[in-house]
Amino acid sequence: MISADIDTVPKTALDNTDSSAPTDFAVLANKLTRRFGNFTAVDHIDLAVKPGEIFGFLGANGAGKTTAIRMFCGLLKPSGGEAWVHGLSIKKKAEVIKRKIGYMSQKFSLYNDLTIYENLEFYGGIYGLKKSEIKERSKELLDNMGLQEYRNKLTSALPLGFKQRLALGSAMFHRPSILFLDEPTSGVDPVARRIFWEMIYELSENGTTVFVTTHYMDEAEYCDRVSIMVKGRIAAMDSPAELKKKWNGANMQEVFLKVVET
Amino acid sequence: MFRPIFYLVKKEFRQIFRDHIMLRIILFVPIVQLFIFGYAVNMDLEEVRLSVLDHDKTALSRNLIESYFASGLFIPAPFASNPGDLDKLIFQGDADMTLWIPRNYSADITAGRPVQLSIAINGSNASLAGRAGGYAGAVIRQETEKILEDIKLKNPILAGRFRRVEPVTRFYYNPELKSRVYMVPAIVVLIVTIISGLLTGMAVVREKEIGTLEQLMVSPITPAQLIAGKTIPFAIISFVDIAVAAVIAVLWFKIPLEGSILLLAGCMLIYLLVTLGGGLLASTVSKTQQQALFTVWFFLVFGILMSGFFFPIQNMPQWAQLLTYLNPLRYVMEIVRGIFLKGSTAQDLLPQIIPLLILGVFTFTAAVLRFNKRLT
Structure with a gap:
């Protein structure tokens, strides 16, 4: 670990040396770096995500998106730099951060051999929810998703689109204020993706910050702000409208290709 | 603190009971093994x-x-x-x-x-x-x-010029040299070893394979809670299997249970530290269930062959005999046979219990440390 990098704490964090400083942002990264041997997967990235924002994290395969997300979630330790989630240092307060975030990967992370309700009960249980809370929340969630009558069906029997929404539901079950979604829509049909994004909008309207990586450029258009990662660095970051203006692209697809090629 | 463990254990049992193949491995394989070894394996000397x-x-x-x-x-x-x-x-x-x-x-x-x-x-x-x-x-x-x-x-x-003739004590506790009497208690050990060691390791690695382990790692559950949630179910199942095997041994095979059941249970609990720890260790070096299976299997075969289960330790070359002192199976075999056949007390078995306890604490601690490191 390189401690020299921490000396350059961002302005918002200067007042407090403690890790509970930059609370103005949901996610804040300062020269965040991760190396694997000689390979630098994430190379001094800076970013700031505001609460309630839908922040799109774009990049080609191997650009370092997943590595960055894994550091924010406490799954990986940074090699250098620092980041704060809700003002909590990912180096020092990873355990506290875990209570406040939800995470969903492209693998969906559901137990296929458990029923829908058992999955929700399990995820609620490991976050320390009471039995009554689990019952209440799962009823609400399953009603919303129209899955109430399938609650005792095995998860393996669900179509992919439903599984994906159920995975989002269980990642949200403990009501986190920030949601990290790592390519949540890969392999899902356009209709299911559309419904999924409606769920994301709803969460955002209710104040949840959504940090999402994606390969689909139409999804990038739905984000409040977008960053494009190239070889471990952030090559561009702004709202989709600004990016299109700046890079002179008709849509995000064109912008993405232009950014990646330069 | 305990609520997450409760839900982890509940989930594990649900998965075990839903998987019919797993259920068969846990319930029927021990019984079949017991009968095969009890009847088919005849190492008695005849003619x-x-x-x-x-x-x-x-x-x-x-x-x-x-x-x-x-x-x-x-x-x-x-x-x-x-x-x-x-x-x-x-x-x-x-x-x-x-x-x-x-x-x-x-x-x-x-x-x-x-x-x-x-x-x-x-x-x-x-x-x-x-x-x-x-x-x-x-x-x-x-x-x-x-x-x-x-x-x-x-x-x-x-x-006076003759040297004293050494007494023959080797077959004292099994005077008819019935291999069944000697074998069945050892099978109890084998069953526990396989159930607790193998299944624990595979249960952890399965979560790695399907990606749920990552989901658990972003949750606030601590490595200690996760380890408890993964080991408690298989410890419970091991004890059920021990009980079933012991009942069959005593009632069906008429193997005497001379010693204390409580002592037997206590010693098995110590032994579970070794097997559960070993299973966890295997899971930290394995990416797939096959790898976990072969890792555990490798050590299992060594442990069994070097335990005195098939080959008497005193027939081994010196270096191999020394190696068996590191083999937890050696001690637990002696303990279980001692309790079953000789009615040995805790005091009699201290020379076996102490090394077993040391090996158990060592293995489990190593597993927990490695597990912690892997998760953070």
Whole structure:
């Protein structure tokens, strides 16, 4: 670990040396770096995500998106730099951060051999929810998703689109204020993706910050702000409208290709 | 603190009971193993074909030969006229064991000079050979003891020149040498080893494979809670299996359970530290369930072969005997057999319990540390 990098704490964090400083942002990264041997997967990235924002994290395969997300979630330790989630240092307060975030990967992370309700009960249980809370929340969630009558069906029997929404539901079950979604829509049909994004909008309207990586450029258009990662660095970051203006692209697809090629 | 563990354990049991193959492995395999080992594996010595070449041809040599056949264990094989033919009989498979009594046997023995008898055993079945050899030695010791008694009566001064004959205690607790009596308690150990070691390791790695482990790692559950959630279900199942196996051993196979059940349970709990720890360790070095399976299997086979389960430890070369001191199976086999057959108490078994406890604490601590490191 390189401690020299921490000396350059961002302005918002200067007042407090403690890790509970930059609370103005949901996610804040300062020269965040991760190396694997000689390979630098994430190379001094800076970013700031505001609460309630839908922040799109774009990049080609191997650009370092997943590595960055894994550091924010406490799954990986940074090699250098620092980041704060809700003002909590990912180096020092990873355990506290875990209570406040939800995470969903492209693998969906559901137990296929458990029923829908058992999955929700399990995820609620490991976050320390009471039995009554689990019952209440799962009823609400399953009603919303129209899955109430399938609650005792095995998860393996669900179509992919439903599984994906159920995975989002269980990642949200403990009501986190920030949601990290790592390519949540890969392999899902356009209709299911559309419904999924409606769920994301709803969460955002209710104040949840959504940090999402994606390969689909139409999804990038739905984000409040977008960053494009190239070889471990952030090559561009702004709202989709600004990016299109700046890079002179008709849509995000064109912008993405232009950014990646330069 | 305990709520997440409760839900982890609940989930694990749900998955186990929903998986019918897993359920069969846990419930039926132990019973089948018990019956197969209890009935099919017969390592009892019966009818060892013995060919004798007697060059001494005295009353003493005839006594020795008689006591061999009187034991009921040996039956006569074709005779040989010279030592070379004796070897041939074994090579051709006409005899399992040969005994050559040299010309001066009785003269030497009565004069108190060292006597050399030549015994050859077909070693193609190492275990049978070991036992036949043990028996053959025992017969000789008994016979020489008889001779010694005779000499003592006639000539006490001369008798002082003989060394004391070592007592035969090897088969004391299983006088009929029934392998069933010896085997069934050991199977209890095997079942626990397989269930707790293998299934724990695989249960962790399965979550790695399907990606749920990552989901658990972003949740606030601590490594300690996760370890508890993964090991408690298999510890419980192991105890159910121990109970089932013990009941079958006692009621069906009529194996005596001489010692304390509580002591047995306590010792198994110590042993579970080794197996659950080993399973967890295997899961930290494995990415797939196959890898976990083979990792555990590798150590399992070593552990079983070096435990005295099939081959007596005293028949192993020195370096191998030393190696068995690091083998937890060695101690737990001795403990379980001791409790079942001898009625050993905790005090009797301290020389086994202490090393087992050390190995258990060491393995489990190593597993927890490695597990912690992997997760953070």
